Amino acid sequence: MNNDLRKKIVEIVYNSREGHIPSSFSIVDIIEHLYAKILKYDPKNPQWNERDYFILSKGHGCAGFYVVLHKYGFLTDVDLANYSKLNGKLGGHPDMTCVPGVEASTGSLGHGFPTAMGLALGLKIQQRPNRVFALLGDGECNEGTIWESALVANRQRLGNLVAIIDFNGSAAQILPMDPFADKWEAFGWQVFEINGHDKKDIEEVFDKLDFTLDGKPKVIIAHTVKGKGVNFIEGHGPWHHKIPNEEEFALIVKELQ
DSSP: OOHHHHHHHHHHHHHHTOOOHHHHHHHHHHHHHIIIIIOOOOTTOTTOTTOOEEEESSGGGHHHHHHHHHHTTSSOHHHHHTTTSTTOSOOSSOOTTTSTTOOSOOOSTTSHHHHHHHHHHHHHHTTOOOOEEEEEETGGGGSHHHHHHHHHHHHTTOTTEEEEEEESSHHHHHOOOOSHHHHHHHTTOEEEEEETTOHHHHHHHHHHOOOOSSSOOEEEEEEOOTTTTOTTTSSSSGGGSOOOOHHHHHHHHHHHO
């Protein structure tokens, strides 16, 4: 587990008094693997023409995204220290106009995934080999734009597109969609299911993916735990947008260590 990254998430949220700790914890293992092993990118040239694209559609989990961008050279220590402050570039949702490595400004659920689908379609039309990865929340999948985009992606045979679902149980509280995998299969997608916190599971599923410009789009349903890594934060409840006080911050850091 990436407890070093989780500790940074908690630090920037505690210092700024802004952020979604549980949502960031549930996705950070997957994002870290993408940047460590999968994506093609150049932090010194974020607009590199041959890069792969990653879009965090569930933009409220951006603290988990920012600490990974920092680890891999897109952001500085000062950037992280100024998270959600007036003189900083990192807000409570990612902004593509000022944050290097951010490909789409997201926050309103259901907007990032259609953007990713449009990118994948444009790349296919241009016959470019760049790949597109989008990370969605399971609750976000209640939005109609998700399924409209899924239909288009299948119709256009966007084999260069991968959706990753942070299946942390949020949808079950709003509008359950079971059987979830069957819905994506019915929309013509190639479906995989993994433990989103298990390094071996994550590595194996990405090794299986076949990227072609004309093929089935792929979806990885990652079963995760909201707040994974800190016992009293895990699950659903008051910690969704809660900021730790001094005592809670110390307890979180102690557990992560």
